[in-house]
Amino acid sequence: MTAPVVDPVLDPPRSAPLGRLLGAELRWVLRRPRTLVMLALFAAVPVLISIGVALADGSGRGPGLVSAIAGNGLVLPVAALSLALVLLLPLAVSMAAADAIAGESAHGTLRGLLLSPVGRLRLVGMKAFGVMVVATLATLVIAVVGVLAGMIVVGGAEGQLVTLSGTAVGLGDALLRVGLVAIWVIGQLAAIGAVALAISAVTDHPLVVLASVLGGLIVFGVLAAIPSLEWLQPWLLSSGWTAGADALRDPLPLGGMIESSLRALCYVAVGAGLTTYRMLRRDA
Amino acid sequence: MTSPSLVDAPPAATDAAPLAARAVGLRKTFGSTVAVDGIDLDVPAGSVLGMLGPNGSGKTTLIRILLGLTRADAGTAELLGHPIPEDAARALPHVGALVEGPGFHPFLSGRENLLRVAATEPLLDRSEIAGAVDATLERVGLAPAAGRRFRGYSLGMKQRLGLAGALLLPRRLVVLDEPTNGLDPAGTRDVRRIIAELHAGGSTVIVSSHLLAEVEATCTHVAVLQSGSLVAAGELAALLESGTGGLDVATDDIDLALDTLRAAGVTAYRGPGDEPGVVVAEHGPPTAETIALLVRAGVGVHEARRRRARLEELFARLTEETP
Numbered sequence: 001m002t003a004p005v006v007d008p009v010l011d012p013p014r015s016a017p018l019g020r021l022l023g024a025e026l027r028w029v030l031r032r033p034r035t036l037v038m039l040a041l042f043a044a045v046p047v048l049i050s051i052g053v054a055l056a057d058g059s060g061r062g063p064g065l066v067s068a069i070a071g072n073g074l075v076l077p078v079a080a081l082s083l084a085l086v087l088l089l090p091l092a093v094s095m096a097a098a099d100a101i102a103g104e105s106a107h108g109t110l111r112g113l114l115l116s117p118v119g120r121l122r123l124v125g126m127k128a129f130g131v132m133v134v135a136t137l138a139t140l141v142i143a144v145v146g147v148l149a150g151m152i153v154v155g156g157a158e159g160q161l162v163t164l165s166g167t168a169v170g171l172g173d174a175l176l177r178v179g180l181v182a183i184w185v186i187g188q189l190a191a192i193g194a195v196a197l198a199i200s201a202v203t204d205h206p207l208v209v210l211a212s213v214l215g216g217l218i219v220f221g222v223l224a225a226i227p228s229l230e231w232l233q234p235w236l237l238s239s240g241w242t243a244g245a246d247a248l249r250d251p252l253p254l255g256g257m258i259e260s261s262l263r264a265l266c267y268v269a270v271g272a273g274l275t276t277y278r279m280l281r282r283d284a
Numbered sequence: 285m286t287s288p289s290l291v292d293a294p295p296a297a298t299d300a301a302p303l304a305a306r307a308v309g310l311r312k313t314f315g316s317t318v319a320v321d322g323i324d325l326d327v328p329a330g331s332v333l334g335m336l337g338p339n340g341s342g343k344t345t346l347i348r349i350l351l352g353l354t355r356a357d358a359g360t361a362e363l364l365g366h367p368i369p370e371d372a373a374r375a376l377p378h379v380g381a382l383v384e385g386p387g388f389h390p391f392l393s394g395r396e397n398l399l400r401v402a403a404t405e406p407l408l409d410r411s412e413i414a415g416a417v418d419a420t421l422e423r424v425g426l427a428p429a430a431g432r433r434f435r436g437y438s439l440g441m442k443q444r445l446g447l448a449g450a451l452l453l454p455r456r457l458v459v460l461d462e463p464t465n466g467l468d469p470a471g472t473r474d475v476r477r478i479i480a481e482l483h484a485g486g487s488t489v490i491v492s493s494h495l496l497a498e499v500e501a502t503c504t505h506v507a508v509l510q511s512g513s514l515v516a517a518g519e520l521a522a523l524l525e526s527g528t529g530g531l532d533v534a535t536d537d538i539d540l541a542l543d544t545l546r547a548a549g550v551t552a553y554r555g556p557g558d559e560p561g562v563v564v565a566e567h568g569p570p571t572a573e574t575i576a577l578l579v580r581a582g583v584g585v586h587e588a589r590r591r592r593a594r595l596e597e598l599f600a601r602l603t604e605e606t607p
Contacts, residue, residue, distance in 0.1 A: 011366065013373035014406035024403035033391055108387020111353050112449060115383070116404035117376040283354045 015119050025130045029096065035134060038092050042138050045088065046080040046146035050153035065245055073154035074161035074174040075248060077146025081185050082244040084142055089135070089185065090192045090217055091210070096134035097196030098209035100127040101279070105204045111284040120279050124197075128272070131197060135189035143182040147175065163250040177247040184244065184257045191237055191264035194271025201278040237267055302329045302365070304457045304488035305350050309359035312345055319345040321512040322359070327490060327505070329456075332483050334499035334520070335492035337509030338603055343492040344384060346509070347461055350490075351381055364456055377406040380455040382463060386446025390435035394426055394445050397434055401449045408453055420448045425474055439466030444474075451478065458482055460491045464498060476502050500595040510603045524598060525590065531564040531571055533578065534587040538562055544581040550574065563591075 015021075029035055053069045053076075065079040104110040113123060161174035169177075192213060200209045220238045223229050233239045240260025246253050305327040312320040320342040327333050337343050348354040350361050352369035361368040363375040388397040395417060402413045421430045424444040429437065437445065443466050450458055460479075464472045472495070479502045482489050493499050499506065500520070507517040516523060535541050538554060541562045545552040550568045555561035564574055575588050 011364065011374040011378070013371070014377045015373060016404050016406050016408075020403050020410065024400050028389070028392075028400060031392060031396070107389060108385060109389060110387075111383060112387050112401060113404055114353060115351060115376055115379070115381050116401070116406070117352075117373055118404050119373055281355070283348075 015117065015122060018122065018125075021118060021122065021126050022129050025126045026133060029130045029133055032099065034095065034099075038095070039137060039141050042084065042088065042092070042141045043145045045084055046076055046142055046149045047153070049080055049083075050076055050149040054153050065248075068164060068248070069150070069154055071155065072162045073150030073152075074147070074171075074178070076150030076154055077143045077178045078181050078244060078247055080142050080146040081139065081181055082241070084138075085185055085188060085241055085244065086238075087214065087217065089138055089142075089189055090213060092138045093131060093135045093189045093193045094196040094210050094213035095206075096131045097127075097193055097200045097213075098206035100130055100197060101200035101275075102203050102209055103200075103206045105284065106206065114284050120282075121276065124272075124276050124279050127197060128193070128275075131193040132186075132190060135193055136186055139182050139185050139189065143178055147178060161248075164245070164248045165250040167250040169250065177252070180257075181244050181247045184261060187261050187264050188237070188241065191267035191271070194268045194275065196271075198271045198274035198278065201275045201282060234263070237263060303327060303362065304329045304331070304364060305490065306362040307346065307350065307359065308361075310346065310349055310356045310361060311358040312349060312354065312356050318512050320349065320356070323509075323512075323514050325507055325514060325517055327488060329488050330483075330486055331505045332479060332489040332491065332503045333505040333507060334503035335490060335507050335509065336494070336496065336499060336599055337492075338494075341509040341603075342512040343509055344461055345512075347381075347383055347459055347490070347492060351379070351383065351459065352376070353383070378456040379459065380450035380452065380457070381459040381461075382446045382450045383459065383461045385462075385465065386442045386449070388434045388442070388445060391433065393431050393433050394437065394441070394448075395421065395430040397445065398448055398452070402452055405452060416452050420452050423451060423478070424448045425471075440468055440471050443467055444471065447475070447478065454485070455482075455487055457488045457490070460489065462492055462494075464493065464495055472498065496595045496599055506595070508599060508602050515602045516598075520595070524595065530591040531568065531574060532561060532587075532589045532591055533564060533575075533585055534559050534561040534589075535578070535583055535585050536560055537583045540581065541578055541583045544578060544583060545574070548577055550577075561586075 049066065049069070050073075053066065056070075065075070065082060069075045069079055101110065104113065114120070118126065160168045160170060161177070162168050196209050196213050199212045200206075203209065217238055220236045223232055224236055224239050240256060240263055243256030243260050246256050303326050305325075307323050307325040310320050310323045311318070323342070323346060325346075335343050335346070345354065349356045350363060350368060352372040355369065363372075364378055366372070366375040368375065392400070398417045398421065399413065402408055402417050408416055418427070421427045424447045426441060426444045426448060429441055434442070434445070443463070447460070447463060450460065463475045467475065476498065479489050479491060483504075491499070491503065503520055505518065506520045506523055508515050532555065533541065538560055542552055542554070545562070545564065551565035552562050553565070555563050568574060569577070571588065571590060575585060578585055
């Protein structure tokens with residue numbers, strides 16, 4: 001065996017193939033017990049709402065999205081997504097983002113990744129991918145279980161969706177509308193995820209990420225409730241979150257969803273920029 | 285070589301021997317604490333460098349800078365000829381490292397953890413991953429526990445898994461930070477065997493440890509740190525010889541020997557051991573001259589041996605003298 005000679009000229013910069021890195025990240029995210037428990041609990045959200053609506057059927061019709069579900073099952077997935085978007089889905093995404101960088105750092109596995117080496121930019125991409133996988137899965141679980149529970153437990157007017165505007169649309173159209181809301185929700189979660197990753201890149205403590213994101217959302221809610229701070233509304237991510245219910249109107253008003261999606265895009269840009277800036281310099 | 289390059293060895297012309305790692309004027313502070321203070325260190329390719337120093341002397345920080353995990357405030361670092369951290373992507377694929385203890389995910393088994401590490405290794409082909417993981421688990425003696433969750437591992441098993449991560453594929457340089465932490469005697473022997481195997485295979489090894497006997501047994505070179513500074517660096521044998529110096533002369537004619545030596549202006553005294561003999565103090569004439577002097581005077585010299593310090597004495601002297 002001859003000595004491996006030090007010959008800098010012959011060493012190209014190398015990294016494992018991106019597909020393999022993403023595959024490893026995917027496996028890691030999906031093997032994590034808390035991800036699976038969380039997804040199972042999310043599946044229970046639309047089921048519980050459907051049972052509640054079915055039990056209360058006929059009695060006490062109030063205003064609001066949930067009461068619109070009664071006898072109109074295809075409203076359920078939209079209502080469940082809108083409810084979950086307030087706190088549950090952000091919780092799921094910030095948990096994933098907290099584990100992605102701060103958690104890896106706390107376990108000492110972040111330096112392992114950097115030593116392999118996984119380039120620091122690639123690492124940001126890999127982590128963003130993992131967070132988006134969780135956001136997408138959580139949203140889809142609620143949407144799909146919502147559709148099923150809505151059709152089976154609540155039932156509907158011959159597989160139709162009666163919109164909030166009073167008109168009826170067919171099953172295909174209704175499913176398209178649910179899909180549109182799901183995509184819009186994933187976009188909002190991308191904004192949360194980007195900001196959560198940026199916080200995760202600064203700290204070694206996953207709890208700091210959770211507390212910051214959820215605390216931030218609560219503060220947003222408080223600020224939005226103060227009339228004299230109305231000028232602040234366009235800056236608050238959560239102020240556009242009522243737009244999900246627009247999918248239940250006829251004709252479909254897209255303005256609210258587009259505006260909140262553009263706002264989310266700004267949050268994504270800022271969050272991704274801060275995460276990258278920080279990860280290029282971070283000690284591990 | 286009687287005076288090995290000691291403190292502040294200048295980064296001399298190094299074209300002759302390739303270097304596996306190099307530090308020039310490295311400095312790193314954390315707030316008001318100076319962790320590493322102007323370190324110049326050359327690690328020749330193929331050597332086994334033992335990095336010694338009391339807790340908090342900057343060993344780990346130096347290793348982290350060399351591996352690109354921490355940025356130095358001043359100075360430059362090179363790994364396998366590549367500037368770090370700029371060209372880390374060129375050097376690190378050929379480097380295996382266990383730094384600051386093993387880092388793994390508790391909910392995955394040892395094998396799954398290692399598979400995840402292997403997936404990020406640029407030099408491992410997809411088809412080689414499973415084979416490399418199993419072979420490495422075997423090599424570090426972890427094969428029987430490979431399917432158990434990392435959560436349930438003992439300290440020694442965790443350390444073995446950390447070693448496995450560094451040894452997944454043939455490396456030009458292996459950096460082991462306190463590799464014997466938490467290992468039982470058998471584990472310590474395994475580490476010694478693994479270092480010897482790496483050395484025989486031509487790899488360079490940098491190992492930090494406070495087990496001086498381990499370093500003495502496995503290393504060819506030593507670097508001693510104290511309060512962030514390098515107080516000694518060089519080949520182990522040369523350092524030890526320069527350590528206390530002196531000459532043990534076994535003889536029955538003790539009085540004659542002492543008279544002869546003192547007459548020649550050499551400091552000598554009666555040997556402390558069981559065997560009768562004299563000790564010629566450090567800084568005396570060269571060994572051959574001393575012996576010739578004694579023999580000419582009619583002293584029956586049975587044996588003459590240069591005194592070699594134990595690494596432990598050398599270390600104690602180096603790290604206690606410095607304030």
